Amino acid sequence: xAGVSQSPRYKVAKRGQDVxxxxxxxxxxxxxxxxQQALGQGPEFLTYFQNEAQLDKSGLPSDRFFAERPEGSxxxxxxxxxQQEDSAVYLCASSPSGTQNTGxxxxxxxxxxxxx
Amino acid sequence: xxxxxxxxxxxSVQEGRISILNCDYTNSMFDYFxxxxxxxxxxxxxxxxISSIKDKNEDGRFTVFLNKSAKHLSLHxxxxxxxxxAVYFCAASGSARQLTFGSGTQLTVLP
Numbered sequence: 001x002a003g004v005s006q007s008p009r010y011k012v013a014k015r016g017q018d019v020x021x022x023x024x025x026x027x028x029x030x031x032x033x034x035x036q037q038a039l040g041q042g043p044e045f046l047t048y049f050q051n052e053a054q055l056d057k058s059g060l061p062s063d064r065f066f067a068e069r070p071e072g073s074x075x076x077x078x079x080x081x082x083q084q085e086d087s088a089v090y091l092c093a094s095s096p097s098g099t100q101n102t103g104x105x106x107x108x109x110x111x112x113x114x115x116x
Numbered sequence: 117x118x119x120x121x122x123x124x125x126x127x128s129v130q131e132g133r134i135s136i137l138n139c140d141y142t143n144s145m146f147d148y149f150x151x152x153x154x155x156x157x158x159x160x161x162x163x164x165x166i167s168s169i170k171d172k173n174e175d176g177r178f179t180v181f182l183n184k185s186a187k188h189l190s191l192h193x194x195x196x197x198x199x200x201x202a203v204y205f206c207a208a209s210g211s212a213r214q215l216t217f218g219s220g221t222q223l224t225v226l227p
Contacts, residue, residue, distance in 0.1 A: 004159070031213065033213075033214060035217075040125075040219070040220075041220075042120075042122075042205050042207075042217030042218050042219045042220050043160070043205070043215075043217045044217070045214040045215070048213050048214055050213075055213070056212065056213065056214065059214070091160075093159075104150065104162035104165065105162070105215065106162075107152075107159030107160045107161070108159050109157065109158055109159045
């Protein structure tokens with residue numbers, strides 16, 4: 001497809017389970033971002049990749065969160081030992097620009113995680 | 117510490133009238149501002165942006181105004197249409213690559 005694709009769209013996990021969320025950015029886009037959106041809030045930054053390099057992971061809330069983009073294309077966000085407060089929509093976004101701050105981001109539809 | 121604030125969670129306007137959505141920011145290092153629109157079960161989509169060197173940017177029915185001294189920006193939609201009903205997020209960026217978002221305003225345009 002032409003847009004950013006995320007899977008799964010919906011995930012229900014029991015507390016303590018590990019989950020993996022996948023993002024397929026737009027082909028050729030250099031920059032990839034992960035955001036977390038809690039109910040009724042705006043997206044909050046988690047981490048940023050430029051190609052395969054993770055340049056900023058300052059938004060990851062704990063060491064249970066891990067992201068990778070090994071070949072500079074598809075990215076996976078992994079959450080270990082999920083907690084109820086991890087319940088949110090996880091948004092992936094990509095951008096063709098690797099350097100400019102002014103480029104718009106193209107968002108996927110998100111993966112809604114519910115931790116019981 | 118919310119660096120980007122949208123103080124109105126919701127706004128209702130009549131079709132054909134002007135919609136004005138407001139946003140305030142606290143970080144003076146922000147130099148680029150964007151508005152995103154979000155429909156239910158979809159990701160946010162880019163709407164319009166403005167650089168800090170400008171005070172106005174217009175694109176069709178959408179105009180964004182920036183008041184740097186007040187650290188305030190607004191989005192004007194005129195005339196408003198029922199299809200404009202969505203959540204609107206204000207976002208800002210500075211030296212860091214990521215965007216900082218506000219909490220959103222739900223706009224409802226009544227036919």
